[in-house]
Amino acid sequence: MSNTIGLILLIVGISFDLVGTLGLVRLPDIYNRLQAATKCVTLGTCMILLGVVFYTGFNSSGVKALLCIWFILISSPTGAHAIARGAHRSGIRLWEQSKMDKYADDREGEAIKQE
Amino acid sequence: MNVFIGLLILCIVMCLYRVGKGPTAPDRTVAIDILGTLVVGMCAIFTIITGKDFYMNIGISWALLSFIGTIALAKYLEGKGFDE
Amino acid sequence: MKRFVHFLLLVGIWLLFTWSLQWQEVLVGVVVALLAELLLGNIFPVGAIKVLNPVRFFWLIVYGVVFTWYVIKANFDVAYRVINIYMPINPGIVKVRTKLKSDMARTFLANSITLTPGTLTVDLIEDKLYVHWINITSEDQKEETEIIVKRFENLLERVFE
Structure with a gap:
């Protein structure tokens, strides 16, 4: 029974991983790629680790997998946030068809104020 | 289980395509970050195949080091020192 | 202690x-x-110990359940946008405000926004959050705040403030 649940979790997790990396290849600019890749790959990997917990039971590997889930859930959005901020500050513009960029507007205003 | 390893390798190949082609430096950084998370998933599947728990130790260490590397690369993109 | x-x-x-x-x-x-x-x-972090209070711990569990639901919804949303041939995306960066005060609560809010449907925190300056939104549906700051921030703000206020 628990092996079946583990197998289902593994299949769902790996399909989310595939969708996330497909988004990394297909989407037009870095911010959209970050959106797809971060969300899908984080949940996909967490589901694979949860599958390990169901497969091996609540022993040494299972507890380590649970700690790994907790760590990935904290670190992955923080890393995405750091990359997005670094990219914007290093001067990467949004995709041409984007609707608005309040962040660039506000930062240009600050730069003019400081001069 | 071998099918899952194959599918994960397909994911990693797509990431490497973005690392090679990515027009700007942040694109490559994103792909490397995602690559780290995928390797953690691969370690998890190796744990199931072999039944040995030290693969999970490798996964946890990989997640920690990949996070630190991502933060360092992001700070480098921002063009600042590491102490800020 | x-x-x-x-x-x-x-x-x-x-x-x-x-x-x-x-x-x-x-x-x-x-x-x-x-x-x-x-x-x-x-x-x-200083605020972490407060969570051991039973009332706050109860709201932390409620927050965990709500968060998991939104994460799963976010994944199906992104999967739909990526697999669709026409890629129905309409991106941009919007500005929203939060009323949360402590650093811990703001960090959790930023991370939750990153993992929920269609949004990604770009920067956090005092009480202003700059959010990249993959499918902008309104141009008014009030409505944006209502859609993006409100679903977690009240719960996080009960847990961390």
């Missing part, structure tokens, strides 16, 4: 990692946790 709770948490995490109760392992864990607490104790 605060430092003692940190020390106990560190020893607990060490025991979970090694998963054995041999006295050598436990001794090394206690020594390492003590060293880490003495050297790095002052950079641990």
